Amino acid sequence: MGMKNLEVVKRVLRQYYTKHGLPEIEQLERREIAIGEKSDKPVQRHLSFARHEDFLEFLQQKVPLSVHHSLAYYEAPWAPSTENKRLLSADLVLELDPDLQFESFAELLGYLKERALALVEVLESELGIKKYELWFSGNKGLHVYIKDKEYQELDPAGRLQVYFLFSLKNIQEENFLRTVEEKLLYLQTNPKIIFSAPELRFLKQLLRYLIKNFENLELINKWLAQEKLDKEAGKYRLQKMEKELYRNYLVVCRKIRTAWLRELGKEVLRAARFPLDRQVIVDRTHLVRYPGSLNVKGGFIKCRIEKHKIEEFNPFEEAVPVKDGKVLVEVKDKEKWKYYGISAAKNYVFLEANEAFVLICTGGAQYVRGELHV
16 A cells, blocks of 8 residues: 555544544453554554553554454463463354455455355354354455354364364365265164264255255155155155254164255255354464454455344445545556446546545555545
8 A cells, every 4th residue: 555545544544543433342451452553464462451441542542554352362461472361261253254256346245145144044053053243354254253152162172173164174075975975875774873063064954955945956856756745744854854963863864865965965065165264263362353443455344244234234335434525536456446346437536435445445546635534
């Protein structure tokens, strides 16, 4: 980011910190705070604040470009080494961080929304997790904060299991599906077959897929005919199997057809994978962006999203620190304009403040003149 753009962003942040501040997080006094004054990287670390008011005053004085906090709760968060900080517990955060390439920001956002809804559905239905928060990262990710206290106590090994369970990162598709199919076949004669947690999770997703697409699958019609079931009875049986899978998996798995696996396995497995950031989940000392603070790499603030409002969430309306004004900018990177769906007929363009701010932060435009109001 050039000096002129940096000055503009810092000016906006000075207003933003003064007018809105940042929200108080749980046990602020137990957290390490880190800031970056001229870049997104949190270079000034080991900060600690006993009171939220002191933290807000610090922000107004320093006007940092980025603000981060530790996932961990420490006995002495100001200590210069992790050992001396004395870790007590740590938040568990699942960060959706896709490694796919998207042609537009709208395409990325649609993907994040779909994956986030799928992930929280799994958390609710399979792990019984009801307390969680969804946060847009301000750039290309989405965070799911698990608020259940028992998950804060997980050690790195337990967190790694969570990562593998939801990312399915350690499996090879063909081998995995072949192994599951073989176990289903062996189970007919060998009641001692053991299924791993990822395998059971996959089978649960398979059953849920069958229930969701019950009316549209030819293999369902074949199964109903073979079992001499009408549609209502067949759907009820699948729903009962899905509900009882974890509780009585040996009985349920004997009823799962390998034909379902062969036809739908790859599609279901890919949908069951979530692109999660391993370090954020496993490393309890990891720093994450502070809620409400700017992600200068994306031009948006880290913003909470209610689950029932996620479909209509629009970062340009809800996650930009500026709200009104017209700004003249010079086009610098046309690909960025195209990515965000903003048109530019000339080299110098007047834009709404929210669009201008995002392009200024991301290097798509050079600020020329105009007011940006928080």
